[in-house]
Amino acid sequence: MGEVDRSRLDSLIQRERARFEELHPTSKALAERAKQSLLYGVPMNWMTRWPGAFPIFVRQATGAHFFDVDRLGYVDLCLGDTGAMAGHSPPPAVERIIDRIPEGLTFMLPTEDALWVGEELQRRFGLPMWQFCLTATDANRFVLRLARQITGRPKVVVHNWSYHGTVDETLATLDPKGRVVPRQGNIGPQVDPALTTKVVEFNDVEGLEKALAPGDVACVLVEPALTNVGIVLPEPGYHERLRELTAKSGTLLVLDETHTICSGTGGYTKAYGLQPDFLTIGKPLASGLPAAAYGMTTEVAERIVAATAWHEIDVGGIGGTLAANALSLAAMRATLEHVLTDAAFERMIGLGVRFTEGVEKVIADFQLPWHVTRLGCRAEYLFQPNPPRTGAEAAAQADHQLDAFLHLYCLNRGILLTPFHNMALMSPATSEADVDLHTQVFGEAAAELVG
16 A cells, blocks of 8 residues: 655645745735734634635635635635535526515515425425525524424434534534533533433444434434545445334434535435435525525424414524525525536536546555545545544544645645545536546645655
8 A cells, every 4th residue: 555654744734835825925915914803813713724824815706616816716626615516606596696686685574486496395305395594504403493392302313423513412422431522622512412412323223223212312313424524424224224213213303415415406315215304404505695494294394383382483493584585595496496407416426426536546546545435426535445434433534634735735736625624526517627637636646645
């Protein structure tokens, strides 16, 4: 196997950091200025996670490319960490957004676009009843409340190292003794997560069965495949057992498709014939505007309606004044009708295959102990020889030094990957040339690492 010389890696990282600062003088100046008015020097704290000494400032984006304030161009394989999965400013969405603006943006009343989007989500995911909000965090939070309300049960089950936005119950992990504790970095937990949450490992049927046995779990909230600690795929039969065990114990099954929508127009749910009680999704639905949705079965919907206190519905912890606003719904309709279509996904998934095959060839050519995993039109390489089975395995084997190097190496050569892990996502505007450029640069980085 090819070996990575760590002293060589240290030297390469220093070189790439110096190159980054040399390439981005205007972004550096703006970053210094930002420290005077913005907490952490950025408008949102996650923007500190980029491997360079400062984030680059974006000037303009179109399709699968953007330019920064230093007028450098990039192939964007990050796509706003899925928020821009439709591509930057796709024309059909832009046209409808522009048309909607003079017609009014928000009313706390429905528009016909809401009906179209609800019917389209029915078609895509197979769930008959829908509600809209602004983020997947909102959708997950609202569904957890509804699940507890209609089951009368207090607990929630999540997978270890899953990601469901900023939902308090999900910011939990397992300590070395298997106890539920706040996930490292969890800011100001409202309560001890052990009071609200049970955590089980992905693909662990025995652990799931044990967690459900007491009959105190309202719902299991899961991503169909883990996507935020490296892609971890379900083992054959895992989803069948997940559905069987939740149904047997009277526990509701919630699938968060916000990232796994990369599997196709109906996400992993449609691609693999899953049957959740609830489904949540956000980020890519409105071509970059805040929008999210949650769907449910008819049986669940009837239980919710029966348990609703109508005169207090506005103070029950679900909904929001700007949720389901006219602008979001107009953008959602345009995105689903004209951008994230069946034909677009077929092409995007093909590009995901092309990306994966290119990376696999480089890994094989240099005999590196790495692997790449694909989920639809999303792919990610991890610096470990075998695909992990659980989130804990993926986290334990992470190589943050190599992550940072490969990300910065690609960025300095005009390719943007997701900053928290080296993930690539294809949009309808991504081209074969974009993918092949990454393969070329990835190969150059591997050659420099092994010498």
